[in-house]
Amino acid sequence: MSCILNAIVFQPAAQIVISLQHEQLLPCYQLDNHSQILSSHTRVGRFTFPYKGTETIIGDGFQMLAQTGGTIDQPVAIGRCPDNNSEYRIYPQDAPNRYYNYLVIEQNKTFTLFGFTSCRRFAGYFEIYDQAVHAFIDGESCQCQVDESDLLALENIITIVGTSLDEVYQLFTQAINVNHPKRNQQLVSPIGWCSWYAYYAGVSAQDIDLNVSRMDGDNSAIEWVLLDDGYQAYMGDWLTPSDRFTNGIKTVIANIKQQGKKPAIWLAPFIAEPSSTIFKQHPEWFVRHHNGELLKAETVTYGGWRCTPWYILDTSHPQVQAHLTHVVKTMREEWGVELFKLDANYWGTLKGQRYQRDCTGVTAYRLGMEAIAKGAGTAWLLGCNAPMWPSLGLVDAMRVSDDVERNDHRFSQIAQETFYRSWQHLSLWHIDPDCVTLVDLVNQKTDHHSYLFHRDALLAAGGLLLSGDPLAQWNSFAQQSFLRLVHRQQLTQHAAVFKDLRLTTAELALPLTDGSVQQLYFVFNYIDDAEQEILLEAEYATDWFDFWSGACVAKKTSTYTIAMESGLESHVLYTVKA
Template structure:
């Protein structure tokens, strides 16, 4: 019979086997391996199970292994949020034939409140949960992906930690979760500082990269958008992914002619980079095939053999971060860019591939450990530069990132605006606690090949108003509409007033509130293709009510309650109180 442990919240878990040593601390259990066998630890290694009953109408939310995957819905009607589910034929983190996985944490909202089951650490193994039926109820099982590694090859027998929390309050259960995570992955100093604001060259220049156009936008940013601090040299400047590996010094000199004018204009240079991927045919690939993750036959492992081919759709290879020469190379690259060139923010893209499975030089190091080694090297070399991760494995990045993209790429499209809103709001509890969330660029000006109606731009800007976090404009500054210009100015004011995300009261994600200042409360209201409806907003005492975006006063006399109409379809309102 499996050993049983009763947690402080009265949840009773059944430990999977006698090879697991368990330490309990309140509602948290920490696992280590104590078995004598050297049998490989499987990719579905069970830690414990929890029996119970999940109501048919209970709302479930679970994260994905990587940025582009989230799951939301009832047990009988789960849907994927994001364009890149972990079990898709593209990523293949696990097979679509296997049960649905909820990585990192699982949140259940039912008639009794909220139950959160979550991994509080991710040092060596990815953790996930599965739900199965049992007579009279359901079983939630916690697993780690042991990657078929052998215990005697490990440097430690410690596994990971999990917590089970219960609360009647949506925000409280996440606050408790954050506190448990911080015991294993302390918050970074950057979380006490304002998140970055700036302008990105990506999608601001319809196709490709044009340095002259970037410098033209820089002049406008200097003159008209002084509070946008960073200029991000985004994807598109490189010939092929990994071309910076053809020689570090020539790469630095190539960028200097773009970076120096940015610094002279009083702006902070930021650079897009994919640190772990290598393009076929690049000098690094040809000269150092031993630096790459290999297949079982000893040949460099092309990514599309086991997962998504690469960011640009073309197959890539991946650096083996257990190799000391690779660590030295990566350190030199980042150190030159940060210390010699003066890059103050790195947008590190394609981070998912850094955790790709395969044969590495050190057999005892898992893909998660190898990823964290690589990210640790970048941290050491970055000289305090802000590290903004994109397309990243989430929990493997804990404690090592300043910012985290939490949505798929934004495009000027209603479906993507709605999807990114849900993705952002479901991860907004992480903002300023695990990292600054990045809801991707603010895009409010149509391009010749991409655009939508203004009311949908209004929805998009209100999403970024509610979310807070990293704020980068992705519009061409030399062709912005007055609507877009005014929106940026008001969003900057919001970021100055408060760096926090607005808080939703429930998983419906329809009404978020935020204390902007001691005398101003912000209400953000969202409609996701529902019918038009009226909502009553309340204050602690009589106040005036204003439209945040237009500045229009909406009431005639101060009142403690105010009714607002939300239009049908995809729509949003932003209301601010004034004492």
Template sequence: MILKKHSYIFLLTGLLAGNALHAGPGDQFLQALKHSKATIVMANGQPAPATVQVTRAWNGEYCTARIVNTGSKPVRIHEVILAQAGKVLPANTPFYAEGFQMLTQTSGTLEKPQVLGNYTDNGHYRMPQPAGYLAVYNLLRLYPAGEPQLLLGFTSCRRFAGKFYLNADTIKVVMDLENLSLAPGNAFQLEEWALLKGMDGNALLNKFASRINHHHPRLAFKQPPTGWCSWYCFGPRVTAQNIYDNLDYIKANIPALRYIQIDDGYQPHMGDWLSAGKSFGGNIQPVLKAIRNKGFEPAIWVAPFICDSNSTVYKKHPDWLVKDANGKPLRSDLVTFGGWRLKPWYVLDGTNPAVQAHLEQLFRTMRKQWGCTYFKLDANFWGAIHGGYFYDKQATRVEAYRRGMKAILKGAGDAFILGCNHPLWPSLGLIHGSRSSMDIKRQWSTFERSGRENLYRAWQNGRLWWNDPDCLLLTGNMPDNEFRFHTALIFSTGGMVLSGDDLTTISPERLNVLRKAVPPTAQAAAFEEGKFEIGRLSTPKGKYLVLLNWDSTAQTITAKLDHPCEILDHWTGKSLGKFLGAYTAELQGHDGRVLELKE
């Protein structure tokens, strides 16, 4: 059902003056949010006492809030509804929203949301949401028909997680207080959020990113890394010989792949990161040393916040772990997804000073003694697990994660830190790189799905961190057109480029493509609104067009040209001719192109 505009909203909020009645639903929605009252939701479900109050302060397009307890008793607060608006935007309004953890993204319309990934906050990670609403996090973009775009987003995440509750009728701006106790005379300072509008979506995202950088300065790393990863060719059964063979090939054929990353599988148990399993003969250090001696950078996979019940960490240090209601180590599968291997996992408590010391020393050992200069941190979501009890009773799960990450950064020194399967906004300012999609696979459905995930987040690249669109795959039995789509899409993200192939099996033609893919542009292409079909990119090295055909049938795609130019195929260098005004390409189904524009 499409809901009509209701002028009574303006009567209720005192906005009858001027031409407010002629504003579209987008403006009405913004005004309704700004002038709605905040609501405190208590942990016991009872109304908040009059002694507990929320004050909001607007600084232009940015809002902060504070909760004060002026009473004589402590109160436990579940969440605060900072603003809400209902019966304003049509139910068929398109939107895009982020998740709490990186594997959740949602698009569609308010009445028919569409999950982009396979692993949702609510369905997979079992994060609660209220009946009748979809909970999304961090960023909500709305596209009212024929009006400026709207961007609602949290610009800080130091202590609390910000989210939005959506349904076809209502949108709520919410701060999760995790049932924390607010003592008499004390206050909670909440996170800032933004309310932006404009016709240019890229400009809105630029403004939003700048404000995030104000609160969370970006953890700088000069260029997006390039390298090779063992996971997508050898998985958890990787051997030292697999590494040596690819290392020799890379040195001889494509030395621009600087980081040689050993993925999950080297360790005997989750949590025992300084040990090695049978694949490495109980000692991974000779492999890392060989990488260094060949002139490359050793990189390694670590899941720092988890352990399994057979690990030394679990057996010797149960006091380090997040607890359940009975004071026992919390089995993660009782409150969320239990893990993908050697499960159920248990969680190291980042609020515990002993855990912080452990993490700092672990990464200092790997950096100084093992020589690792790149850490792929996986399963970071569990560091911000819900449903548990922390050593610091007044800490939120955001704080638990951020304290643990700060200890990791201390130990890792100048090494590159990549966040994977991580809580997205709690990682702001604490990682150099961020995985921006689910795991890649050599199949079209994954190329398509992970491709959309990456493009929706391409704005973050170079602003919040370097995006990791996951590995570039160039071997296998997929048709050439689908590989062309995949390579064009990875190019368009401008982020990190890691090969995921056993390069000893790559063809000379595909090797040439890999050579052209590094170094990455470090800038994401800007796609025209509505469809990820025509992307444009201007770098100091040149100008590019990226064309993507998502359909299964052949399509004709026409891109306008600002100036007369010669167009070259980026991968082969072949000239396609000189063009004026527009360029038209015939693309097969599931095909892609990267074109250089020579003016």
């Protein structure tokens, strides 16, 4: 590979000792005694990196909804919920911009990645100033014990420099897998249907039965049925159904399995609402402020989207761990659930006073996820609204974008969020770009042009493929589009590869049954992009075809130019290699 590891000079901060592990830097905090309180802004050191400020960047966020693009001098939030906005408040709004987990800088056709390759106990992040990239650890003001050498091991760091963005990411994932081996070795992402974007919290048992009845004939490839939020009586009481499921969830799941489908279920394992039985019976199971009062999520971060206030289960408590294992094991072994969509996972990392006094939010979250995995056995675990790096090695699949909505702005936003994280697919976990929505609802509509863009984005993304439409309302466009997306998944599980951080063009090879290869070329303009001309290049002179219609658009040429209009626009072309 044309990449160099740890090529940039690193200068440790005071009290930091650096060792080398598997070509990764391991900073350790050197203390004067065997106990130390680490601040949320513990500087590990700095990488000398001269920059102009106009370089394009992408940096991750602590939680799923946060990513930062733009340039060094003018960073731009990709999604709706940056880590430092007035709702999430993970760090102060007036603080320097933080890039959690990893930061990529594109400079003169060269890509430089700064990344944390572990997240066992502490979240790591980067800041850019004074012609350097500075590395920090969030110590969460936790009192930490150290070993006999008075050294406290922090989290591993790596730098990678290369001329191929794809190869840079490959080296990064290899380094991460050393510290956090993948939980899922399966190569095929689930294809199915999800109830949320058709019925939201008002879903009923009859709604599930109606949609399962549509999963035959041409639609038989729809294998998974995900019962999303709305089936439970209260947030926190996951084994107690709402009055719309009078015969219980077990009966619904049995009906799904009788139709030859695989059942999946949603839960938010780390939160509970005040009316829930678990909160009323076990107030000692919940995280508290340091003054002893119960911690409401809204007092430290975003309070939640419904059934608030949210209280946070203390997953450092052995009884809470046993409870989580019991709930998931019951769903797995007695109900027959084969995939768990674990939502609101970020809330499991909130800072507060726990049963284990020296336990960070990251550690507590990982303990909770391990308890869930114990109950789940071989079932899939899908993380959603999750803390990204604290989830390494603990989920089979990971949502990488905001919730889909049927409008052009959201389609544009979630496409970019997905593409910036698509390198993680099959390397760290299966990515979930959220559901395919191709028909209008009564209160949620958009134009056909926007649906075409959304379809192209999901064609490029790969990963989990779940319809979010009421299947009884599918028109021929929605059905045929979804079936073509299914066929693409059957030909290859890989995500399309973007060559730079602009996310304008990507390529994907589809191996065909006759031994030939269909080479796909994707072109995207996003909601705020200006009109432009894009030049596509093949290896040799060939015919070019439109992917969806099959129409030939050019003959015997090695290049093809597409004129892109301003705003939301996309095209997918292909050539065939014998």
